[in-house]
Amino acid sequence: MEGTSRKWCSTKTGESETKPSFDSRCTSSADMLPVRIQDSSLPLDILCGEVFTVPVVCRYLLVLGGGGQFLSKSLNVVHAYDLSTDQWETWKCQEDLQRGFPVSRASFACQLLDDYLYVLGGRHYMKQQGEWILNSCWQLNLDTLSWKRMHLSLPMDLSFPTSCVSPAGYIYLFGGIMDNDKRSKKLFRVRLFVPMLKEICWDFLTGQIKNISRKHIPSLKSAGIPDNFLNRLE
Secondary structure (H helix, E strand, O other), rough: OOOOOOOEEEEEEEOOOOOOOOOOOOOOOOOOOOEEEOOOOHHHHHOOOEEEEEEEOOOEEEEOOOOOOOOOOOOOOOEEEOOOEEEEEEEEEOOOOOOOOOOOOOEEEEEEOOOOEEEEEEEEOOOOEEEEEEEEEEEEEOOEEEEEEEEEEEOOOEOOOOOOOOOEEEEEEEEEOOEEEEEEEOOEEEOOOOOOOOHEEEEEEEEOOOOHHHHHHHHHHOOOOOOOHHHEEE
């Protein structure tokens, strides 16, 4: 995936877009996750951490990163709550062989696509050096728990962005706080993988119809567009 060319595209918020949906697919790699340390309670020092909850490997809720006013948490480990055993586990991650671990951060965007977790932007806190906003993008392989620095950066330094993923392989970022502490009103997207042909066709079709909305459903239905795509306009 890292070898493909990717570029963030700015999307005007006034334009009609296919409504993105959160990806909640489970992976089938529950027995492949290495180095687990089981614990019955979440350590108190990470209770203020950035909480990312998503059905990873079907039964885990993840806690990673986060922090407070003077210190951000490391991404060297991921804390995972096993819903089936009511136990917390600590997963030790492997560093990128060339770039090491992601710098500690809070207030980042985090999304799941297939067996990969994506961490985008965020804010780094250091007690004696202050804080700064990040634009780096990282990928965590959930099969091997290996980090990889992506050949991709956000269009600007950004923390607290709202994010979601679409079936067409896009990650969308909206809003957030920029490096000058001003709030962004911009919407960006980047395609991380080539989706199925039907998703590419739907993406092209919606780009050809200006201000596409639910009022177009009857004509699209008569043209043979499947209901699962038309439901996205509801």
